[in-house]
Structures are given as structure tokens and as C-alpha cells.
Amino acid sequence: MSRNLVSALIVAVVLAVWLGSGLFSGDSAPAEHAPLARQQQTAAGGAVDPDVTRVRASVIQARARTRYLVLRGRTESKRTVDVKAEISGKVLSRPVERGQRVEPGELLCELAVDDREVSVAEAQATLEEARIEYDGALKLKQQGLQSETAIAGAGARLEAARANLRRQVLNLERTRIVAPFGGVIEALHMNSGDYAVPGAPCVTLLDLDPMLVRADVTESEVEALQPGERVTGHTSAGREIQGEVSFVGKQGDPLTRTYPVEATVANPDYSLRSGLTVSVRIALGEVPAHRISPALFTLNDDGEIGVRIVDESNRVRFQTVEVMEDGPQGVWVTGLPATTRLITVGQEFVVAGQVVEPVYGDASTAQLELP
The missing domain is CATH 2.40.420.20 (conserved putative lor/sdh protein from methanococcus maripaludis s2 fold)
Known part of the structure; x- marks a missing residue:
């Protein structure tokens, strides 16, 4: 027999033995490859029921x-107002600066008085004249020397004089543009020497106490909310905030199908800024x-x-x-x-x-x- 034939027979025998060993060992897979539940049966030593x-x-x-509703929202000033001039005049002074806290009634901008004081004095004199005329008409009526028409005319002129005086006094007071509420100056729009016209803004005033937190809730969440519920949360910088729900919207957004919710947070030192991203939790009960x-x-x-x-x-x-x-x-x-x-x-x-x-x-x- 040639050497090549012997080598071929040896290779064939080895291959047959290797294939046969795979067939005979196919049912003895390692236990770690069996399902976990079947391993537990084997470890327990009990009988293996293939159906259980x-x-x-x-x-x-x-x-x-306690169940919480978690919302993402933003802080917002309670009021943002451009305090505007109501009359025309030259700006004499603006004694406030950006970032300054002001109290209600504090002077923001002062306009020139011009002839407004003169107009007040003139209106006072006219009022006094009308009062004397009316009193004289009443005395003549008592003597039967004055008609009812004349009395009515004198009374009308007296009331017109009073109204004119109030108007002139109001115009004089409007030369002082004052803060309608306490807050912080966010922006300045007038400087000394400017000429103001009715409707021109003097400053932008923010009301930051209390601060508002605005968020939106879904249709399934809005029914669980009521004004007065406690709110806790934190800003993106980690500052803790506390407050209560002050408003739950009744009208949903037609596009997002969500409802607006507002909470008020005490901010007496104005350290909480408007426009911050916050995460809040509202307790809904146990x-x-x-x-x-x-x-x-x-x-x-x-x-x-x-x-x-x-x-x-x-x-x-x-x-x-x-x-x-x-x-x-x-x-x-x-x-x-x-x-x-x-x-x-x-x-x-x-x-x-x-x-x-x-x-x-x-x-x-x-x-x-x-x-």
C-alpha cells in the first residue's frame, strides 16, 4: 500500500472519531447553559417536572x-411694567439706576414744571371767583331778585372751576414719575436733558416678590391640582424653593393640549431671578x-x-x-x-x-x- 493511501486512511479515521464524539456528547451540555429555573430544580435535588x-x-x-407631580417650569416676575410719562416736558433728573430697589411712590424721573404752577394758581383764582359769584346768586335768590336759570349757570361755572383746578394740580403732580409698586429697576429709558412725551417710558420696573413659577400640565394631571397646594423644588443651580399653587388654568392650549399652572414663591430679598429653569414637585396625597x-x-x-x-x-x-x-x-x-x-x-x-x-x-x- 502506498504511503499516500495510508496517510489518507489515518486522516479519515481521526475525522470519523471526532464527529462521532460530538454526536454522543450532544445531550450533556454544561448545566450553566440550561434555563435558570431548570438549574434551580437540579440544585434543589427534587424531581424535574417538565410541565412546571x-x-x-x-x-x-x-x-x-406621598405621590408627587414633578414639573419643569421657569420663574417669572409677577409684574413687568414700563413706567411711562403722562405729560410732555424736559427731563430734569432721573435719580435711580439699573438694579436699584425702589419703594412704592419713590421718584423715578422728574420733568420740568414749566408754567404748570402758574396754571394751578390761575385755576385757584378762577375757582374763588366762581364761588363768590355763586354765593351772590344765592343771596339774590333769597330776595327774589335772581332766576333759577341764573342760579344754575353760576353753579355750573363753580363746578367747572373746581374741575379745572383738579386738572391743573394733576398735571403738576405728573411732573414727578413715581414707582407704582415696590420692585427693582431693570432698564432705563430716560436721561437728564431728554424731552419726554406722553407714553414715553422712564424705566422698566420688575415686581419680584412674590416670584411666579410657571409650568404646563397634561389633561390627565390637571384634574389633580388645586390652588393652595404646597410646592417644593429647586433651580438648575441647586437652590431650594418653596411656595404654593396660585393658579390652575381652565383653558387648554389647542396645540399642546396642556394647561398653565402658576405657583407663588416668597422672594423678599429679590435673590431669585426671573427666567430661571426650575424643577418643582407638587404633593398630590398618599x-x-x-x-x-x-x-x-x-x-x-x-x-x-x-x-x-x-x-x-x-x-x-x-x-x-x-x-x-x-x-x-x-x-x-x-x-x-x-x-x-x-x-x-x-x-x-x-x-x-x-x-x-x-x-x-x-x-x-x-x-x-x-x-
């Missing part, structure tokens, strides 16, 4: 937990909730988030949940029965409706101990 899968479960109880590990979440065919639980007949159920609060200690969810048998190990290998054999163990993977 063992899963690890924990019994968890609901606890009362609800029964469970705290579980987020690792137990799964999705159903509709894309809904939930967990797998075991019912009274040991059948697997998919129970949708709503996350109400999360943190480093776990996730608080609603939607579970008060007493729930939660599958903590093996949930990946069972489906809804399947009969299982729950093995109850440590609940640490499901619900962490409360502090």
Missing part, C-alpha cells in the same frame, strides 16, 4: 407613599405603592412597562406599573396588588398564563428595606 417551572419569588406589601428593583422591569407586546407576578393559582401574570418616584434605594411603583408575589429570579423564562412553582427567598432583590 420553578421561579424565585418574594412577597411584598404596599406602603403609603397612595399605596411598592418599592422594587428596576432590574425586574420588563415590557409586554404593547410596549408597556411592568413586572411578572404569581397569582393565587400559581399562574404567571404580567402586571403593568407606573413609576412614581425613583432613587438610589430603588423605584416606587403603583399598580400592584396590596400583597404581591413578585417573581425576582427566572422571570425571563416564563410567560403570562404559565403555571409555575414559586420558591420564596430573600426579598432583597425585590424590595429594599426602608431607612
Whole structure:
């Protein structure tokens, strides 16, 4: 037999032996590749029922937990007003600067008086003349020497003189443009030497106490809100804020289908600025909730988030949940029965409706101990 033929026979024999060994060892896969629930059966030393899968479960109880509505909003000044001139005149002074706090009635801009004081004096003299004329007409009437028409005319001239005096005094007072409310000067629009006309702004005044926090809520959230509810939150820089709901809108936005909500926050030192992004929480009352590990979440065919639980007949159920609060200690969810048998190990290998054999163990993977 030639050397090449011998070599070919040796290779064929080795290949046949190797293929045969794979066939005979196919049923002895390592235990770590078996489903987790089947491994638990083997470890327990019990008989393996191919129709019933063992899963690890924990019994968890609901606890009362305050439900919060978390919103993103922005701070906004309660009032932003351009304080304007009501008469014409040269600006004599503007004794305020940007960023300055002012009190109600404090002078912002002063206009030239011009002849307005003269007009007041003239109106006072006219009023005195009209009063004397009216008093004289009354005396003549008592003597039967004055008609009712003359009395009425004298009375009308007296009232006109009074109205003219009030008008001239008001024009004189309007030379002093004062703050209508306490606030902070945000912008300046006039300087000494400028000529003001009616409607020209002197300064922009902000009312920052209390500060408003504005946000929008959905149709499902707005029904739970009422004015007066407590609000807590923080700015993007970490500053804590507290206040209460002051307004809940009745008219929804036709495009976003949301409703405006406002909260008032005390800001006596004006340190909280307008236009800041804030995150606020509004307490909506207590609800029964469970705290579980987020690792137990799964999705159903509709894309809904939930967990797998075991019912009274040991059948697997998919129970949708709503996350109400999360943190480093776990996730608080609603939607579970008060007493729930939660599958903590093996949930990946069972489906809804399947009969299982729950093995109850440590609940640490499901619900962490409360502090």
C-alpha cells in the first residue's frame, strides 16, 4: 500500500472519531447553559417536572407613599411694567439706576414744571371767583331778585372751576414719575436733558416678590391640582424653593393640549431671578405603592412597562406599573396588588398564563428595606 493511501486512511479515521464524539456528547451540555429555573430544580435535588417551572419569588406589601407631580417650569416676575410719562416736558433728573430697589411712590424721573404752577394758581383764582359769584346768586335768590336759570349757570361755572383746578394740580403732580409698586429697576429709558412725551417710558420696573413659577400640565394631571397646594423644588443651580399653587388654568392650549399652572414663591430679598429653569414637585396625597428593583422591569407586546407576578393559582401574570418616584434605594411603583408575589429570579423564562412553582427567598432583590 502506498504511503499516500495510508496517510489518507489515518486522516479519515481521526475525522470519523471526532464527529462521532460530538454526536454522543450532544445531550450533556454544561448545566450553566440550561434555563435558570431548570438549574434551580437540579440544585434543589427534587424531581424535574417538565410541565412546571420553578421561579424565585418574594412577597411584598404596599406602603403609603406621598405621590408627587414633578414639573419643569421657569420663574417669572409677577409684574413687568414700563413706567411711562403722562405729560410732555424736559427731563430734569432721573435719580435711580439699573438694579436699584425702589419703594412704592419713590421718584423715578422728574420733568420740568414749566408754567404748570402758574396754571394751578390761575385755576385757584378762577375757582374763588366762581364761588363768590355763586354765593351772590344765592343771596339774590333769597330776595327774589335772581332766576333759577341764573342760579344754575353760576353753579355750573363753580363746578367747572373746581374741575379745572383738579386738572391743573394733576398735571403738576405728573411732573414727578413715581414707582407704582415696590420692585427693582431693570432698564432705563430716560436721561437728564431728554424731552419726554406722553407714553414715553422712564424705566422698566420688575415686581419680584412674590416670584411666579410657571409650568404646563397634561389633561390627565390637571384634574389633580388645586390652588393652595404646597410646592417644593429647586433651580438648575441647586437652590431650594418653596411656595404654593396660585393658579390652575381652565383653558387648554389647542396645540399642546396642556394647561398653565402658576405657583407663588416668597422672594423678599429679590435673590431669585426671573427666567430661571426650575424643577418643582407638587404633593398630590398618599397612595399605596411598592418599592422594587428596576432590574425586574420588563415590557409586554404593547410596549408597556411592568413586572411578572404569581397569582393565587400559581399562574404567571404580567402586571403593568407606573413609576412614581425613583432613587438610589430603588423605584416606587403603583399598580400592584396590596400583597404581591413578585417573581425576582427566572422571570425571563416564563410567560403570562404559565403555571409555575414559586420558591420564596430573600426579598432583597425585590424590595429594599426602608431607612
